[in-house]
Amino acid sequence: MHANTIYFIFFTFLINFCCCIKYNNYTLYRGIPVEASHLKFFENLTSMFNVNFWRHPGLLYKPVDFIISPDDKDLFVNRANNLGLYVTTIMEDVQQAFDMQTVKTYIRREMDSFDWNNFFRLGDIYEWLNDLAQVYPQEMELHSIGKTHENRDIMAVKILLRGSRARSKVIVEGGIHAREWISPAFVTYLISQIIHAPVSPDPNLKMIANTYEWHFVPVLNPDGYEYSHTEDRLWRKNRHGGQAGVDLNRNFGHSFGTVGVSWRKNAQTYCGPFAFSEKESSAMAKFVRSHGQSLEYYLAFHSYGQYMIVPYADRKDHVDNYDELMKMCLQAKKRIAAKYNTQYTIGTAYDTVGYMTSGVSGCWVKQEFRVPAFDAQLYSRKKRSTSNEIYWTNYQTIEDIYNWFNHLASTQSSVSTFTVGRSHEGRNITGIKITRGSGTRAFFLQAGELGADWLSPTIVTYIANQLIHSNDPEIKAAAEDFTWYILPLVNPDGFQFSQDYVRTWVKNRRPTSSSTIGVNLSRNWNAHWGINGASFSMAANNYAGHGPFSEAETRAVSEFMDTIRSSLTGFLSFRSFGQRLLVPYAQYSVNPSGNYNSVVTIGRRAMGSLAVRYNTQYLVGTSTMVHDGATGAIADWVKFRYNATIAATYLLRDTGFHGYALPVTQIIPSGEETFDSLLAIIREARFINVL
Template sequence: MKLFLWSICLLGVLVYKGSCLQVRYDGDQVLKITPQTSAQAQLLQELTSNWLLDLWNPDMVEDISTLREVHVRVPFSYVDQMKEKLLQQAIPFTVMINDVQKLIDKSTRSKSNTLPMSLENYDYKQYHPMEEIYEWMEHIKEKHSDLVSQHYLGNTYEKRPIYYFKIGWPSDKQKKLVVMDCGIHAREWIAVAFCQWFVKVIIEKHQNDPILTNALKQVDFYIIPVLNVDGYIYSWTHERLWRKNRSPQGNGTCYGVDLNRNFNSQWCSVGASRNCSSFTFCGPEPASELETKALVALMEPVKSNILSYLTIHSYGQYILLPFGYTYQPSENHAELTKVAETAAAKIKGVHNKIYTVGSSSVVLYNNSGSSADWAGDLKIKLSYTFELRDNGTYGFQLPPDQIAPTCEENTVAVMSIIEYLNENYLENNAVVVSSVWLNVILSCAICMYFTLTH
């Protein structure tokens, strides 16, 4: 019987990508709940803890509070009980996702392309499993070797390589850096899709966009398409809503660390758990994980050259500033806010989506040990967390038909940050302006010469 089931499963993998998940969510619902009183908030905390419910927003049970919207996945076995208790206590709620598994099936069941993969037929409007992303990276580095190089970042616990792209024109001078990480949280597939989309945009537009052309002469982009490789693969093959990496914890009693709680930035002080079974488990110590160690090893030696650090996540539609662990603003809070608000305005101009700007602790929730806060602690000028679409209608299962618009609007936002860097931090910008005025003066002199001599 097992052989028969595995045969069916294998057939599903050959025909449909990602349809062989071992953990299923049939009948699970995601509820939007807004407690009106402290007693209602306390009850919701107790239910979430006792039933080990998967909180989507906020991350921590302790952050459930009065008048704060809560998104929580309720297993089918608890759905009726949950709704009954909410109704008994007059706690307002609505159903955001009626059947989680149906939404997952819709997002993952894309028929395989029988053609050999090439950059010409690579579909940026679909989610891709890790083996295809590895292959895509190989094609990118081979076809665009003049601009792009692929580098080894480190290994995961399961011995898989983590790679990053270095994108920029060769230079004899010390170049500035913009660093982007994607896929820290395994289930946030849209973040991984965005990294690939952004690489494509740089390659396609670098010769026709003067700002990008100028930036690539002085800036190298370090782009990590998938940092949490093990977790991302696990979300395709076993458990679609897996979040952490896959390192064994608690003497093998549980698995995984939330990599975005594992950096040495007020590590595990707030908004993180020391319980290895929690989705927000911060790890046994700061930078305990191979993925975190690898990123730290990459950035620490060059931190003084990094102009911007961007970490890409979902969901909620935010551009978050440091810090999550304190309400105290960063030293350059005004600059960070100005740049982020410009980026949010650019986003709204594309598909009319509103992204909220502010420090994580103020507009979202408290958290510590994140990569963006760690970058902020390193005094990197422009450090942001981008929380992509949506506001909860689909949550972590954003349908493939929203990949393109999500990537389009956030590409414009990131390009606005690059434009700001170009105007304020890149030396050649002044040279370019001087050259323009020199040409104007020279043209005027030539005109005067011909006027006087004829």
């Protein structure tokens, strides 16, 4: 299948909620299990509390999303705290979000009244499809593939564009889970795009639309979909058996009932008494079989999570043409990220969501017809409810960080903001100053020199949050004994460009010639500038500039640091990736700096503390000893100019497997272990009397 096909199909939408059973003060939480006891706790949640999973527990470090009733919240939080389990609130009151629903009524034969800024009831979807088929009678057919338990039609759409000689078929499935309203919305959007492709200016869309005969089932679970609109917004299953219902995506004939299902009728993942026991799954199987000889691709859409899942869901190993499917997904993932900065995780169910399951529609199609089958978990692009919140379960934006800083400065007497200057494109380079005690010695934490490095700004905001809010005695002592300056985004222009356009962009955004842009700020400091590890080719990613401090960003930071030079005791720079702690000076391997032995001793002990939580291993030494030997780094300049007692550079997770695309599930573990090591640096420096 063309990569453009996958790319085109995985567009995303804004999702809103509503409904009749009220969920006032039900809270949506996200927890990340980092120990076996945490995972077991999540697996047993439904037996202890009134819980509805939105993202089920699977593997360690995989996020678990769930809503919990107000009656159970306090007890849940206490038990989670006793386990040392990290849980963050995603939505304090889900009913407030449900009440913001935008469900619209379609006006017959007024095609523009059907849009993708709102959701629509089943009848409206069917009426729009009927009108669309009347507008395009030669290209589009609408027909029922069967009846539901409550006698509703399961409608299917066939599109074969005029002049197309397509023989291969694509089947697109939506709405198998009732509450996943984004799925039918997306499938109807895709129907609209395909039928209107002949007048589209997009040549890729025209090519895709004409290459295949398209078949769509936008709402495979009509009864459940309607019930989620009229009675219970969180209803997932069909309506066979009233309040029992069957999870249709556990009812297909592939490894039926073997793993990842429940045999309890009231469970969300109840698989039914036998494979294809349900009218909906049976009708879909019959429909797919009728096209099996010429079927080329099967695509199923769900929400949520930003996953592209390939068969098979019932196992850990990769079989059949897994590598071929992954290549398609990887191309699609890159195209989506380049256009919308939306990051998808690809792989089997076990690889992505962290658990195995059976009876899945796409896996059955793959097994029966040996064709590529994809299961897309779409993404909600809903904005946060307040600009004052910040989370460490995802990467942060400039707006997230600066709004949070302003909120802290207005609500915390110990916090103030400072701006060192502006970037080439005029963005503020802003940080926060933390003074919880009377300590006059200064510690400066700096991050975000490289645009593609989204991890380090998020890690230093995590550190800031701990220093501001924690009452742990050691953390509080560290916060009170020093004045902390935290600057998370030295390169805001490159960071924004990486988030908006080119994910791997590392330099700043100053034009350096008529055809080149950017300087690598991590090579632009006046510390053996340009000697090692830098390029003087303006097109290179490691271009060091035309001289030290040639860039507005490095000049602004250096000028600010001159204002605190008399109190500067410690300096730490954070970048990703590599799992190194680099100490001055980069180009030396023998007697690198005056207190090298002390700093290395402190660093090695601190990295030992870092490894305690998750066994993450760091190397300690000069850049020449343990990394690439590149000069012109800020920590070297700070050591040379101010002779700070502590000066070093963290190269954060990982060692290169994910690189700049470190999964978001590793943000909190990385923050925890890094903060552990920061406390250890202070503790060990005091122990050997250098701080």
